[in-house]
Amino acid sequence: MPPPPTPANVRVVTLTIDGQDLSARADETIIEVCRENQIPIPSLCYLDGLSIWGACRLCLVEIAGQGRLFAACATQVAEGMQVLTNTERLRRYRRTIVELLFAERSHICSVCVSNGHCELQHLAQTCGVDHVRVPYRQARYQMDSSHELFRLDHNRCILCTRCVRVCDEIEGAHTWDLMGRGSDCLVITDLAQPWGDSETCTGCGKCVQVCPTGALVKQGTSAGEMVKDQHFLPILARRRQAR
Amino acid sequence: MNLDDLADKAEEYRNQDPDITHEARVCMAASCQSSGAPEVMAALHRALTAIPPPAPGERQGDVEGDAERDGDSEGDGTMAGAGLAGPADRVTRGHRCKVKGVGCMGLCSAGPLVAVAEKGAELMASTLYREVRPEDAPAILASVAGPPVARLHCPTDQPFFARQQRIVLENAGVIDPDSFKGYVAVGGYAPLVQALTEMTPAEVLREITLSGLRGRGGGGYPTGLKWSTVAKMPGERKFVICNADEGDPGAFMDRAVLESDPHRVLEGMAIAAYAIGAAKGYVYVRAEYPLAVERLTTAIRKAKRAGFLGGKIAETPFSFEVEIRLGAGAFVCGEETALMASIEGNRGQPRPRPPYPAESGLWGCPTLINNVETFANIAPIVRHGGAWFAGIGTEKSKGTKVFALAGTIENTGLIEVPMGTRLRDIITAIGGGIPGGRAFKAVQTGGPSGGCIPAEHLDIPVDYDGLKTLGTIMGSGGMIVMDETADMVDVARYFMEFCMSESCGKCVPCRAGTQQLHALLDKIAKGEARHQDLALLEELCEVVQATSLCGLGQTAPNPVLSTLRFFRDEYEAKLCAP
Ligand SMILES: Cc1cc2nc3c(=O)[nH]c(=O)nc-3n(C[C@H](O)[C@H](O)[C@H](O)COP(=O)(O)O)c2cc1C
Ligand code: SF4
Ligand code: SF4
Ligand code: FES
Numbered sequence: 001m002p003p004p005p006t007p008a009n010v011r012v013v014t015l016t017i018d019g020q021d022l023s024a025r026a027d028e029t030i031i032e033v034c035r036e037n038q039i040p041i042p043s044l045c046y047l048d049g050l051s052i053w054g055a056c057r058l059c060l061v062e063i064a065g066q067g068r069l070f071a072a073c074a075t076q077v078a079e080g081m082q083v084l085t086n087t088e089r090l091r092r093y094r095r096t097i098v099e100l101l102f103a104e105r106s107h108i109c110s111v112c113v114s115n116g117h118c119e120l121q122h123l124a125q126t127c128g129v130d131h132v133r134v135p136y137r138q139a140r141y142q143m144d145s146s147h148e149l150f151r152l153d154h155n156r157c158i159l160c161t162r163c164v165r166v167c168d169e170i171e172g173a174h175t176w177d178l179m180g181r182g183s184d185c186l187v188i189t190d191l192a193q194p195w196g197d198s199e200t201c202t203g204c205g206k207c208v209q210v211c212p213t214g215a216l217v218k219q220g221t222s223a224g225e226m227v228k229d230q231h232f233l234p235i236l237a238r239r240r241q242a243r
Numbered sequence: 244m245n246l247d248d249l250a251d252k253a254e255e256y257r258n259q260d261p262d263i264t265h266e267a268r269v270c271m272a273a274s275c276q277s278s279g280a281p282e283v284m285a286a287l288h289r290a291l292t293a294i295p296p297p298a299p300g301e302r303q304g305d306v307e308g309d310a311e312r313d314g315d316s317e318g319d320g321t322m323a324g325a326g327l328a329g330p331a332d333r334v335t336r337g338h339r340c341k342v343k344g345v346g347c348m349g350l351c352s353a354g355p356l357v358a359v360a361e362k363g364a365e366l367m368a369s370t371l372y373r374e375v376r377p378e379d380a381p382a383i384l385a386s387v388a389g390p391p392v393a394r395l396h397c398p399t400d401q402p403f404f405a406r407q408q409r410i411v412l413e414n415a416g417v418i419d420p421d422s423f424k425g426y427v428a429v430g431g432y433a434p435l436v437q438a439l440t441e442m443t444p445a446e447v448l449r450e451i452t453l454s455g456l457r458g459r460g461g462g463g464y465p466t467g468l469k470w471s472t473v474a475k476m477p478g479e480r481k482f483v484i485c486n487a488d489e490g491d492p493g494a495f496m497d498r499a500v501l502e503s504d505p506h507r508v509l510e511g512m513a514i515a516a517y518a519i520g521a522a523k524g525y526v527y528v529r530a531e532y533p534l535a536v537e538r539l540t541t542a543i544r545k546a547k548r549a550g551f552l553g554g555k556i557a558e559t560p561f562s563f564e565v566e567i568r569l570g571a572g573a574f575v576c577g578e579e580t581a582l583m584a585s586i587e588g589n590r591g592q593p594r595p596r597p598p599y600p601a602e603s604g605l606w607g608c609p610t611l612i613n614n615v616e617t618f619a620n621i622a623p624i625v626r627h628g629g630a631w632f633a634g635i636g637t638e639k640s641k642g643t644k645v646f647a648l649a650g651t652i653e654n655t656g657l658i659e660v661p662m663g664t665r666l667r668d669i670i671t672a673i674g675g676g677i678p679g680g681r682a683f684k685a686v687q688t689g690g691p692s693g694g695c696i697p698a699e700h701l702d703i704p705v706d707y708d709g710l711k712t713l714g715t716i717m718g719s720g721g722m723i724v725m726d727e728t729a730d731m732v733d734v735a736r737y738f739m740e741f742c743m744s745e746s747c748g749k750c751v752p753c754r755a756g757t758q759q760l761h762a763l764l765d766k767i768a769k770g771e772a773r774h775q776d777l778a779l780l781e782e783l784c785e786v787v788q789a790t791s792l793c794g795l796g797q798t799a800p801n802p803v804l805s806t807l808r809f810f811r812d813e814y815e816a817k818l819c820a821p
Contacts, residue, residue, distance in 0.1 A: 052595070054594065054750075055750040055792060056750070056751055057751055057752055057790045057791070060790055071595055071792075074595035075595075075597075092786075093786050093790050096752075096782070096783070096786045097751050097752055097786070100751055100752065100755035100756055100759065103755065103759070104751075104754075104755040104758075133779060134759045135759075137755075137758065158751075159748065159754070177590075178748075180748065181573070181744075181746065181747050182744060182746040182747070182748045182754055182757075182758070183743075183746075183748065183754055184748070185748035185754070
């Protein structure tokens, strides 16, 4: 699909990312420009086609002249902006964040249906996480297998809310939401009813496809079998915009 | 209505009961209420009625009391206690006294407080009584015309009162917070009328900018700059929000202001709305403050009826409506973007900034959000001018600051001092030092987002920049004093537990990081940690601080870093093996 034409009132700016001179539309975010130009930047909550959540903090970048860090997914580019995406400090922070995620719930890759196809696992590899220095939290959450097609395992959820957003913004069902706070946050269906009893779920499976981990999977898959396809999302999202 | 009309009204309200010469003011703010103020108030009423009936032709003493406050057709305070009250002059030899419920007088630890004063006199000029019991009522009434009751007397020339400068709290403990007339009588709403009838919005902005006022909600952002930014934003619809979510442990400044002088906050909001071009405002109050909510509700109703809120205020084209929104007790809902999400009816979770609320706030409209105390400073600034305000305080921190003194200190309560007051004066002179002859160890400012200040830095002048050099923050004004028995690792663990349980769970470093930090602090406190745990603690602090999405996570490590800075030996003493 061709890119949407630049609206007349949007300017084009130039900026540098990791020393590379680039041009971008003023309404683009740093992560979009990075993706266009094959500059790798880790992300978990961001997904092309969904609204911005800005919560995993993996895409943080340094901007010259600014004391604090900025989430590349939530920050628009500006003329003359100088962005650094891969400093030693950023790499250290990213490793720690991934470690924190692993320790928060029980991510044991070898027995997971998503083994080999999991974005968290992949990130751990690209960020260079070879061990987890903080203790595992050892909390145990219920599984929800009540849906005839899909299964939810909170123990593998990283609370990225991709499922919540795709269901609300693309499918229009708003079956998913969040409950609780802190580390005890849970994704829920309807008013925390079993997924199988949900009156709003259309069974479309978009949430399963966008879920980065093995938290949402198809029934009947076993270790390493759950391969996901998110290709539909940018296409659907742009069709919706065009209307 | 112009300023002269309002001045006439104020004069009329001041002279409403010409026979009354004195008031017995009972603090009816939450703290004194919980230590028995309502019973004292009732006893004072009974004592007035118990006075023998008047001789024929003599006038009845008036009683203005809590229960009658909303009784009259105008919806305002006064109601003659016909048949209820005896002639106060029998006991008081020529003086007539009424009983009045007022807001916080500051010395909460000595409550219930009762002040006997000439009508309209300020707190300093009153005879103050502490720890009053209902059975003391007759003696207190008798003292209206005689010497003070020595055993209850709490001199107002002691440093606790004498060293304060009351601007935000000027009416607290003096006026009846439920009385609209009482507020107007002390000059209330004149600054609003002045702004509306004699100043352009740009002139209001200029005075606020000139005053140098900075936000009292914790960040210290220049208020004039914030207002001008919202004023300049394009857009027809704009909003004003008053942040009254006050969730720091040990802080009760905003509650006291709302319970003592709610009209002042509404007036500040209305002036702000005029300056930035808003027609609608919200006060976001936590539901745990039922008394503040009740008084605010009354104040909004009465201000509206009198034409100081609602359509065409003071017969000008300016209209401004205010609504209350209740917070359900999540600390994070004090963060501005979470607060706005909550007002919109969504889950109270922060979002990345920019865009800041000034550009895109409530329902995407430009929104001004300020703290209760910030708004409470506005009317005096308009009344006396920005230059007057800028003459108080230090170079970069103007005006006064209200602090809530808590912890192991003699005088716990609410104080207001000029910016730049030395911490030692606050703790020793005003606070009265540490009880029980124990030594001072540290004071925590800024609550769970701040840090501690040890004894060797007690001479620091308290202002935004001074506290920053010590690694802590002014915060919203909570001061928790700790004596030599305090265990600083335990203090850090307490604040981390607070942040962990208040983390909204949105971003990973705060959600999972505070939980790991708490576990590490727990391990250290229990004597089970080693040196590498301490190193991990410091490293995690850095990550959580640098990478969290909102202020809660970004500042959650501060109490740990601060106690490590000043009391590292206490941590190290608890490590089990090198
Ligand atoms: C976790 C968190 C809690 C906060 N709680 C409050 C609060 O209870 N009251 C308040 O006025 N500001 C609070 N703030 C600050 C607000 O976000 C905002 O900066 C402030 O209301 C702006 O008003 P000011 O400029 O008058 O200070 C909080 C900030 C954070 C990050
Ligand atoms: S279930 Fe999957 S998509 Fe949904 S929040 Fe959890 S990890 Fe993200
Ligand atoms: S820092 Fe904490 S409170 Fe703030 S958004 Fe992140 S999880 Fe929520
Ligand atoms: S991808 Fe930017 S914060 Fe998650």
